[in-house]
Amino acid sequence: MRVLIVEDEPYLAEALRDGLRLEAIAADIALDGAVALELLEINEYDVVVLDRDLPMVHGDDVARHMGESHSGTRIIMLTAANLLDDKASGFGLGADDYLTKPFDIRELVLRVRALARRPSQGLPPVIEDEGVRVDVFRREVFRDGQYVSLTRKQFAVLNVLISAKGGVVSAEQLLERAWDENTDPFTNAVRITISSLRKRLGEPQLIHTLPGVGYRFGRGSDA
16 A cells, blocks of 8 residues: 655654554655645555645645546545534545544554545455455454464565455566655565565465566466
């Protein structure tokens, strides 16, 4: 899962990013509405955490743009305005959820995950395939009923692969979905994470490499 945090207070934005990363959620930051629009054109996000009172381009205008061009991306409006009329106008602009400041980061994580699993996103709260059970909310993985301890990044990569339902996922797509924009595109982080994830999941292997193409979750052999 990948989230864009649009918040003009740097310390708050960084705290939100760090809190999401602790829950295996990749997150990028935009400190104004103009940067947010640029990132939305470059990257694919599951959820945008959007402050309304933004410099350069107002948060309301970012929401309007998303409604026209990014129908699959969910919006959580984040603001100090807590009157019912404020919330009504936010929902009218296309927000899927509304969280007022101050708030607990744990609540934001729950709301982000709840939005990301809505039908149009194709991310159910629990995914099961080939004896592997991934609980997105609890961040737990079981194989044949046995608990599998994973790091946050291993969990994020497994979630992307198993959600592909047997499809091939390229290394570039894994970087897009499980890492943030600061990751070196030439890094070997994907290969290293895949290798360690295979070891954690055990035998028989369920993650297979298709040289020059990517990775696939399921039964079968590496190409």
